[in-house]
Every structure is written in C-alpha cells, then in structure tokens.
Amino acid sequence: MSTSTRPADPAAPSLLAGTVEQPTFGESVNNWVRKVRGGDMGSLPAILALLVLVLGFFALKPEKFLSALNIANLFQQGAVVTTIAMGLVFVLLIGEIDLSAGFTSGACGAVLALALTKLDWPWYLAFGAALVTGVVIGTLLGLSVARIGIPSFIITLAAFLALQGVVLLMIGTGGNISINDSVIIAIQNKNVPPVLGWVLGVLAVAAYAATSLLSWRGRRSRGLLTAPFGLVILKIVVLAVVILGLIGVLNQNRSLNSNVSITGVPIVVPCIAVLALVLGYVLTKTAFGRHIYAVGGNAEATRRAGINVKGVQTACFMICSTMAAFAGVFAASRATSVDPNAGGSNVLLYAVGAAVIGGTSLFGGKGRIIDALIGGAVIAVIDNGMGLLGYSSGIKYVVTGAVLAIAASVDAISRRRARATGRG
Amino acid sequence: MTEPAQANPQGRPPILEVRGGRKNFGAVHALRGVDLVARAGEVTALVGDNGAGKSTMIKCIAGIYGFDAGDVLFEGQPVHISDPSEANDMGIEVVYQDLALCDNLDIVHNMFLGRELKKGIQLDEAAMEARAAEVLASLSVRTVRSIRQHVASLSGGQRQTVAIARAVLWNSKLVILDEPTAALGVAQTEQVLQLVRRLADAGLAVVLVSHNMNDVFEVADSINVLYLGQTAAQVRTKDSSRSEVIELITSGSMSPVGAGSGPALSKTTTDSANGSTPA
Ligand SMILES: Nc1ncnc2c1ncn2[C@@H]1O[C@H](COP(=O)(O)OP(=O)(O)O)[C@@H](O)[C@H]1O
Ligand SMILES: [Mg+2]
Numbered sequence: 001m002s003t004s005t006r007p008a009d010p011a012a013p014s015l016l017a018g019t020v021e022q023p024t025f026g027e028s029v030n031n032w033v034r035k036v037r038g039g040d041m042g043s044l045p046a047i048l049a050l051l052v053l054v055l056g057f058f059a060l061k062p063e064k065f066l067s068a069l070n071i072a073n074l075f076q077q078g079a080v081v082t083t084i085a086m087g088l089v090f091v092l093l094i095g096e097i098d099l100s101a102g103f104t105s106g107a108c109g110a111v112l113a114l115a116l117t118k119l120d121w122p123w124y125l126a127f128g129a130a131l132v133t134g135v136v137i138g139t140l141l142g143l144s145v146a147r148i149g150i151p152s153f154i155i156t157l158a159a160f161l162a163l164q165g166v167v168l169l170m171i172g173t174g175g176n177i178s179i180n181d182s183v184i185i186a187i188q189n190k191n192v193p194p195v196l197g198w199v200l201g202v203l204a205v206a207a208y209a210a211t212s213l214l215s216w217r218g219r220r221s222r223g224l225l226t227a228p229f230g231l232v233i234l235k236i237v238v239l240a241v242v243i244l245g246l247i248g249v250l251n252q253n254r255s256l257n258s259n260v261s262i263t264g265v266p267i268v269v270p271c272i273a274v275l276a277l278v279l280g281y282v283l284t285k286t287a288f289g290r291h292i293y294a295v296g297g298n299a300e301a302t303r304r305a306g307i308n309v310k311g312v313q314t315a316c317f318m319i320c321s322t323m324a325a326f327a328g329v330f331a332a333s334r335a336t337s338v339d340p341n342a343g344g345s346n347v348l349l350y351a352v353g354a355a356v357i358g359g360t361s362l363f364g365g366k367g368r369i370i371d372a373l374i375g376g377a378v379i380a381v382i383d384n385g386m387g388l389l390g391y392s393s394g395i396k397y398v399v400t401g402a403v404l405a406i407a408a409s410v411d412a413i414s415r416r417r418a419r420a421t422g423r424g
Numbered sequence: 425m426t427e428p429a430q431a432n433p434q435g436r437p438p439i440l441e442v443r444g445g446r447k448n449f450g451a452v453h454a455l456r457g458v459d460l461v462a463r464a465g466e467v468t469a470l471v472g473d474n475g476a477g478k479s480t481m482i483k484c485i486a487g488i489y490g491f492d493a494g495d496v497l498f499e500g501q502p503v504h505i506s507d508p509s510e511a512n513d514m515g516i517e518v519v520y521q522d523l524a525l526c527d528n529l530d531i532v533h534n535m536f537l538g539r540e541l542k543k544g545i546q547l548d549e550a551a552m553e554a555r556a557a558e559v560l561a562s563l564s565v566r567t568v569r570s571i572r573q574h575v576a577s578l579s580g581g582q583r584q585t586v587a588i589a590r591a592v593l594w595n596s597k598l599v600i601l602d603e604p605t606a607a608l609g610v611a612q613t614e615q616v617l618q619l620v621r622r623l624a625d626a627g628l629a630v631v632l633v634s635h636n637m638n639d640v641f642e643v644a645d646s647i648n649v650l651y652l653g654q655t656a657a658q659v660r661t662k663d664s665s666r667s668e669v670i671e672l673i674t675s676g677s678m679s680p681v682g683a684g685s686g687p688a689l690s691k692t693t694t695d696s697a698n699g700s701t702p703a
Contacts, residue, residue: 218550219550222550222554223554224550224553224554224557225553225570225572285546285547286545286546286547287540287542287547290529290533290537290540290547291537291538293526293528293529293533294526294529294533294537296528297526297527297528297529298524298525298526298527300524301524301525301526301537302526302537302538304508304520304524305524305537305538305539306508306509306512306538306539307537307538365526365527365528366528418576419576
C-alpha cells in the first residue's frame with residue numbers, strides 16, 4: 001500500500017490513529033441523547049411502550065397479569081409472531097416486504113402435520129420437510145423479486161392468496177389435522193427442567209459478559225474507540241437481571257391444580273433465543289449481514305462494490321420464509337393441530353407490526369433482530385393484557401392497528417428528521 | 425513498443441497508456457481515437473466540454489464497457505480490461521461522480537464494502553477500523569470526528585474523502601476521480617484538491633476529470649484535452665496557459681497565433697498515434 005508507507009505529518013498527529021480520546025460515561029449518555037434527538041431512536045419507543053403497558057396492565061389486573069402462569073402464556077402466545085417478525089427484519093432491511101409470511105407458516109405447518117400423520121414420518125423428518133418447504137417458497141419469492149423484478153408487494157400478495165389456497169387444498173375445507181407427536185407438542189407445551197433453566201441462563205449471561213468484556217479489552221488495547229467500562233458493565237447487569245429474573249419467575253409452580261406442578265421456562269423460549277442469536281450473529285458479525293444493510297442503504301453502490309445484490313435479496317427472502325416455517329411448527333405445536341386458517345387472520349400483520357414497532361424501518365437499511373423480540377413482546381402484551389381485561393377481539397385489533405400506525409409514523413418521522421440532521 | 429520519451433521529463437514510466445481508444449454506442453461514436461498517459465506521482469487532468477467523452481473514457485478504462493478498438497498498456501504491458509473487478513485486481517480504482525456510498529453504514533464499513541477483512545467467517549472489525557484510521561491518517565484527513573459515524577452525517581467534502589480513501593485502501597496504483605469537486609463549496613473543494621495532490625505525492629497515478637480550470641491548474645501536472653470524442657492534446661501544465669487549454673477544449677486545436685508555445689505540446693494525438701504499433 002503506497003500511501004501508508006508515507007509517514008504521517010508529524011506536526012499534526014492524527015486524531016484517528018492510536019490516540020483516541022475515550023468517551024466518559026456521561027459523554028456516552030449525551031451522545032446517545034443527541035442520537036435519539038436526531039431521529040435515531042432505535043427500540044426506545046418500543047421499550048417505553050412495553051414498560052407503560054406492563055405497568056398499566058399490572059395496575060389493572062395485579063393478581064393475574066404478572067403471574068408466572070400469565071408470563072409463560074405471554075411467551076407461548078408471542079412465539080409465532082416474534083419468529084415470523086425476525087425473518088421479516090431481513091426482508092424489511094433490503095427495503096422489501098413479504099406479505100405471504102403468515103400463510104407460508106401455515107403451509108409449512110400443514111406439511112409438518114401431513115408428514116407426521118399421513119406419512120408417519122418421525123418428528124425430525126417432518127420438521128425438516130416443513131423447513132424445506134419454507135426454503136423453497138422463499139427461493140421462489142426471492143427469485144421473482146431479484147431476477148424477474150416483480151415488486152415484492154405484488155408477488156408476495158400473490159403468494160399470500162396462493163398459499164392460503166394450498167393450505168386449504170392440503171387440509172380440506174373445514175378439516176383439521178391433529179398432531180400427536182410428543183416432541184413437536186413439547187415445544188410449546190412442555191418446559192425446560194428448572195435446574196437446566198438456571199444453568200442455561202447463567203451460561204448465557206456468562207457468555208455475553210465474557211464476549212463483551214473480551215471485545216472491550218481487545219479494542220482498548222488496539223487503541224480503538226470503546227464504550228466506557230461502566231456502560232459495558234451496566235448492559236451485562238441489565239441482561240442478567242432480565243434473564244435470571246424471568247427464569248426465576250417461570251421456575252415457580254404455576255399450576256392451577258394443586259395436585260400437579262408446572263414449572264420451568266417453556267421450551268419454545270430457548271428455541272427462539274437460539275434462532276435470534278444465530279440471525280443476530282449473521283446480521284452483525286458477518287460480511288453477508290453487512291451486505292444486507294448495504295443493499296438496503298444503496299443498492300447501486302453495493303453493486304459497484306462488487307457485491308451480488310440479487311443473491312443477497314434472494315437470500316433474505318429465503319431466510320424470511322424459513323423463519324416462517326419455524327413459526328408454522330411452533331403454531332402447530334401450540335394448537336396441537338393445523339387447520340386451514342393456520343397463519344391467517346392477524347398473524348402476518350402482527351409480525352410486520354412487531355418488527356416495525358421494535359424499530360425496524362419500512363424504508364430499508366435499518367433494523368435489528370432485537371427489534372422483532374421487543375416489538376413481538378409489545379404485541380403479545382397488548383393482546384394478552386386486553387384479553388385479561390375482557391376486551392373483545394374487535395377492540396384488540398383496533399388497538400393493535402393503531403399501535404402499528406403510530407410505529408410506522410414514528411419510523412417515517414424519524415427518517416425525515418434523520419435526513420434533516422444528517423443521520424442515516 | 426515505442427515509449428514517447430519526450431512526454432516524460434521526469435523519466436518515470438507511465439502506469440497507464442491508452443492509444444487510439446475507440447468506443448461506439450450503436451451509431452454514436454462516443455470515442456473516436458483517444459490517447460492518455462498517466463504517470464505515477466502525477467495528477468493527469470482529463471478535461472473537455474460536456475459530452476466530449478470523459479466519463480465514457482473512464483468507464484472504458486475501468487472495465488465497465490471496454491474499448492472497441494485501440495491499445496491499453498498498464499505498466500507497459502498490453503491489457504484487456506473487460507470487467508470492473510479485473511481493473512480492481514490490477515490496482516485501478518475509480519471514484520464515480522455519484523460517489524456510491526451507503527448512507528446507513530459507517531465510514532469503516534463503507535471503505536471496506538465488498539472487500540471486508542475477516543477472521544474465519546466473522547468480520548474483523550478491529551483490523552478494519554485500525555486500517556481505515558491508518559489510511560485516513562496517511563491522507564492527513566483530520567476533519568472526521570469518528571470513523572464509526574454513518575456517512576449520512578458527513579459533509580459533501582468528507583463524503584468525497586471517504587470515497588477517495590476507499591479507493592486508496594487497496595494496493596491501488598491508479599486512482600481515477602470523475603469530477604470530485606463538482607458538487608462542493610470553496611473550502612471543501614480546496615480540501616479535496618489537496619487530498620488529490622497528496623495521493624500523487626504518495627506515488628499513485630491520479631487521473632482527475634474536471635470542468636474547472638482553476639482546479640486543473642492548481643493540482644495537475646499534465647492536462648489531457650478531449651474534443652468531440654478525440655484527444656486534442658496532452659500538455660504539461662507548467663508549459664501551457666489557461667487560454668491555450670480553453671482554446672483546445674472549445675476548438676480542438678491551437679490557433680496559429682499561439683505557435684510559439686507549440687513545442688510545449690509534449691504529446692498530441694498524432695504523436696501518440698504515430699508512436700504506437702498495434703501489438
Ligand atoms: N451508454 C451510452 N449510450 C449511448 N451514448 C452514450 C452512452 N454513454 C455516453 N454516450 C454518449 O457519448 C458521448 C460522451 O458522453 P460522456 O462520456 O458522458 O461525456 P462527458 O463525461 O465528457 O461529459 C455523449 O454524446 C453521450 O451522449
Ligand atoms: Mg461526465
């Protein structure tokens with residue numbers, strides 16, 4: 001490299017190389033406040049909304065809402081929507097949409113059910129068949145958008161209709177395939193043994209603490225800009241409190257029948273945690289993830305940088321549909337059956353809502369996996385809390401729709417504001 | 425191959441030489457015989473009126489189109505560049521007029537986009553950040569607050585700087601800049617021109633496309649004038665005046681009145697065409 005061999009101007013030592021001034025805790029907080037003011041709010045509105053909702057429902061239904069039973073319910077109810085939302089983040093990041101994700105989950109659930117019952121396949125083969133179905137649907141959608149150039153809004157709307165028909169054909173009008181496989185049923189109806197729950201929780205927190213501390217030390221020793229140590233510790237503590245607190249609550253007996261005891265974290269929770277970790281790793285730590293953001297930011301620049309933009313687009317649709325397949329399995333497990341409306345009604349809109357409420361932009365280029373988790377929690381809490389208060393489905397839909405509209409406005413306004421203040 | 429030695433006062437070999445380059449778009453003869461010599465350590469300005477063919481010539485060199493006819497010599501060797509990645513591999517980097525940055529990525533990620541450093545399957549963020557800081561420092565860029573800020577928050581001049589830094593991050597030998605100052609204010613234009621000069625001083629060959637005679641005479645060592653898809657002349661900056669260059673741009677030739685400066689023309693289209701023997 002010819003330029004780097006040239007000694008840098010000695011009279012003016014670079015502020016960038018080596019001698020970084022590390023920000024203090026206060027400065028970091030100030031920077032963050034400035035970022036939020038500038039329109040980059042991330043998940044902040046969703047976290048605030050979640051706190052307000054939880055406190056509100058707790059105030060109105062103190063004995064029920066924060067009971068161990070209801071918290072376990074919240075996770076089981078939110079699992080499907082959150083899982084689809086994690087996949088949708090990928091499609092939203094490249095500035096596209098997948099309106100068929102709900103019925104993709106239904107179709108994959110139907111494949112699972114047929115493979116288990118009609119073909120008598122073992123659970124892992126049936127699960128695999130469901131995932132393959134998701135991959136195939138995603139590939140077709142991705143190729144239609146990236147290669148043929150059909151707007152994703154239209155092709156996925158077409159798939160929405162067609163897949164609804166496919167589910168109907170597979171199951172039969174008014175039909176219903178019940179699932180008896182104990183492993184599939186366990187996902188949403190059985191729990192992790194309490195001791196194992198504690199072990200996994202402590203391991204997860206320890207792993208997070210170790211990686212963030214090691215990376216902090218590595219960056220500091222190379223003279224790179226790092227977050228203040230206090231902030232790193234604070235994040236670890238918050239994560240530990242949330243994870244271990246939830247495990248503590250869920251490990252209490254929540255059975256309404258005094259003869260049997262139900263304890264432990266629902267098995268679906270660690271399943272979603274693993275999926276979220278894998279997808280989050282892909283998005284933030286790999287070149288492929290970086291290219292996804294780049295395509296959403298400026299597809300032409302990405303192409304000129306030598307990146308296979310069409311390949312990235314296709315892969316994002318494949319990931320989205322595959323996540324929908326996981327969601328279809330979770331849904332089948334929860335209902336212990338699959339009916340022709342699986343993945344229909346509000347599932348897709350709740351999932352899009354979850355991603356957007358969490359802070360993923362509808363305009364592409366901005367979004368994280370944690371958005372889907374936080375937004376999914378908001379949706380699940382609204383749905384569950386209003387149910388506890390005895391509101392009808394009609395009112396729940398109106399409220400959820402309004403929350404989605406608010407989230408989309410926050411997205412649009414913060415984008416405008418970000419433009420005005422020169423932030424991406 | 426005959427080397428037009430008279431065009432080479434410093435005695436350095438040209439990094440890039442184009443001889444008799446032609447490019448047609450159907451019936452449109454965009455380039456009808458262009459010649460260019462770009463040397464290491466020099467800024468070669470490429471000037472010409474709107475539609476003269478400057479951008480087309482750059483795209484042919486960068487492998488976006490490829491010439492229909494003519495010779496391209498890279499470090500003295502005849503080459504055929506038919507793909508942008510081939511140009512990159514040879515050490516040719518182009519900074520396009522519309523910059524090609526991703527607003528939602530930070531400076532480091534933009535500089536390494538498509539050529540990320542990895543440890544296994546994982547991005548090596550620390551190495552990329554350190555390397556980016558090193559390159560920016562070597563370019564004496566001190567106007568950027570943090571290399572971890574999104575490029576959306578940068579000024580036009582800073583964005584241009586990032587695009588240029590991206591180009592010199594690799595083992596580039598030739599950096600081509602298409603109108604880098606066209607959209608910039610006075611102060612930022614000055615910054616970018618100084619950066620262009622430093623690139624050449626660091627030993628790179630720089631081709632600078634520009635409309636602005638002030639910019640050209642400030643930083644260029646050599647000026648190549650295109651007129652209606654043909655090279656009118658390539659002259660040494662110190663041997664020529666603005667009025668001569670402007671006359672070349674507008675009429676494609678020097679008026680007889682300026683005959684006294686005739687010998688100053690270090691290389692003209694006809695010289696180069698005579699000097700080249702098809703390989
Ligand atoms: N892709 C293309 N197809 C057809 N004609 C083109 C194309 N690109 C450039 N041209 C023509 O070639 C000529 C030179 O254009 P260009 O290289 O952009 O000029 P400059 O950059 O000097 O302003 C113009 O007449 C333009 O219309
Ligand atoms: Mg041009």
